[in-house]
Amino acid sequence: MNSFWIILFHTYLNKLKTKSFLVTTLLTIVIVLAITNINNIIDLFDKNGGKERVAVIDQSGQLYEPYKQQVKSVNKEIQLTFFKGSEEQAETLVKKGEYAGVIQLSVNEQKLPEATYKAKSIADSSLYSDLQTGLQQLKTTVAASQINLAPDQLQKLYDPVSFKKIALEKNAKTEEELNQARGLVYVLLFVIYFAVIMYANMIAMEVATEKSSRVMEILISSVSPIKQMFAKIVGIGLLSLTQLAAFLLVGYYSFTRNMESLKDGFFGVYGFGGIPAGTIFYAVIFFILGYFLYATLAAFLGSLVSRIEDVQQMITPMTLLVVAGFMIAMFGLGKPDAPFITATSYIPFFTPMIMFLRVGMLTIPAWEAILGIIILIATITILAIFGARVYRGGVLMYGKSNSYKDIKKALQLTKKE
Known part of the structure; x- marks a missing residue:
């Protein structure tokens, strides 16, 4: 048993000290800090303090003030400025960056407002959409006055329709609970997806690297291949938990420090307050089981190749399984109760992500x-038994190996031992 722990901690410490691991960890921490400080970063580069300045040329002489009020009701961050100069002067200031754009207001033959918007680029669809919405509301107001609608009658046109959602299922989640669950599930699905791909690939590369350097021949003489396989799986599993713990601690600290500025964005809509303990519990369980499922698969696939260049080709089908499960889960965020989602949640290679999606949503x-x-446990057990037999023979195979026919050769070598 001592040899198992020696290989486990050697794998863990060896990977922990590598430049690639340290760079990846630091880079991901920087990304986490950037995401949780996104509003502060935007304000740092925004010379207008987050406000969009738009010049208004009112050719009608009467639309500026009512239009300004309508736009303000749509988006308070848009700052309209009445421009007294010519159209060419306004366009020059837009090109210099003094204004985000210039909008010309006029009336058509029906005495209804219309406009032309000019900007350096029309890529900012949100600003254009808000300006258009404000003009549409102004047009509705003007049209209503033309047909002599009273203010209270006009207000009825703007009042939102009453549309209530009531779940008949017992203990069904409310709309607020669903939004919270959707945000948590969305984040954790990405964690599971990237962790499984990254760390399973790391295991396959570790095995192939040792084979290519002939270190495996020395290890086989002193430690059984089965012990080697599970020591590497557990060792890199501990490495993944170490890295994820660093990400979560930094992310949680930064998120709590910037909670006020983030409440109106993604984190406000998909809040993370009041998360049920059961959801966190299932997230941890399905993450660990998903890791062991794909790690075991990656270990024996990695044992079939002798060159590092062949690793990616050998584990590509496994990667596609992870991608397929992730894509199905993304579809399930919108329709978690679809029969297709229910059925695929019982397919072992999809269960870690899709069953967790159903539990959370x-x-x-x-x-x-x-x-x-x-x-999942049954599949991991079967895969571990079969994988151990393949691994035991696979580590003895050298030469070009990039076909799944090599699994049969590996099993034959295991029987000869």
């Missing part, structure tokens, strides 16, 4: 989540 019976966990 829906109020499903406990036995469904437990069944998913049992399916």
Whole structure:
């Protein structure tokens, strides 16, 4: 058993000290800090303090003030300025960056407002959309006055329609709870997706590297291949937990420091307050089981190749399985109760992401989540037994190996031992 722990900690410490691991960790921490400080970063580069300055040329002489009020009701960050100069002067100032754009207001033959908007680029669709919405509301107001609608009658046109959503299922999540769950599930799905791809690939590369350097021949004489495989899986598993712990601690600290500035954005809509403990528990369980499922698969696939260049080709089908599960889960964020989502949540290679999606988004019976966990454990066990046999013979194979026919050769070598 001592040899198992020696390989485990050697794998863990060796990878922990590599430049690639340290650079990846630091780079990801910088990205996490950037995301949680996004509003501060935007304000740092925004000389107008977040406000969009737009020049207004009112050719009608009467639309500026009412239009300004309408735009203010749509977006308070848009600052309209009445421009007294010519159109050419306004365009020059736009090109210099003094204004985000210039809008010309006029009336058509029906005495209704219309406008032409000019900017250096029309890529900012949100600003254009807000200006258009403000003009549409002004047009509605003017048209209503032409047909002599009273102010209270006009207000009825603007009043939002009453549309209530009521879930008939017992203990179903409310709209607010669904938004919170969707945000958490969205983030954790990305964590599971990238962690599985990155660390499973790391295991395959580790095995292939040792084979290519002939270190495996020395290890085989002193430690059984099965011990080697599981020591590497657990060692890199601990490495992944170390890295994720660093990301989560930095992210949580930065998020709590900037919670006020983030409340109106993604983190405000998809709040992370009041997260049920059960959801966190299932997130950890499905992450660990998903890691071991793909790590075991990656270990014995990595044992089939002798050159590092062949690793990616050998594990490509495994990567596509992870991608497929992630894409199905992304679809499931909008329709978590779809029969297709329910069915695929019981397919072992998709279960870590899709069953967790259902647990987070829906109020499903406990036995469904437990069944998913049992399916995963059973699959990992079967894969570990089969994978150990392939690994045991695979580490003895050298030469060009990039075909799944080599699995049969590896099993034959295992029987000869």
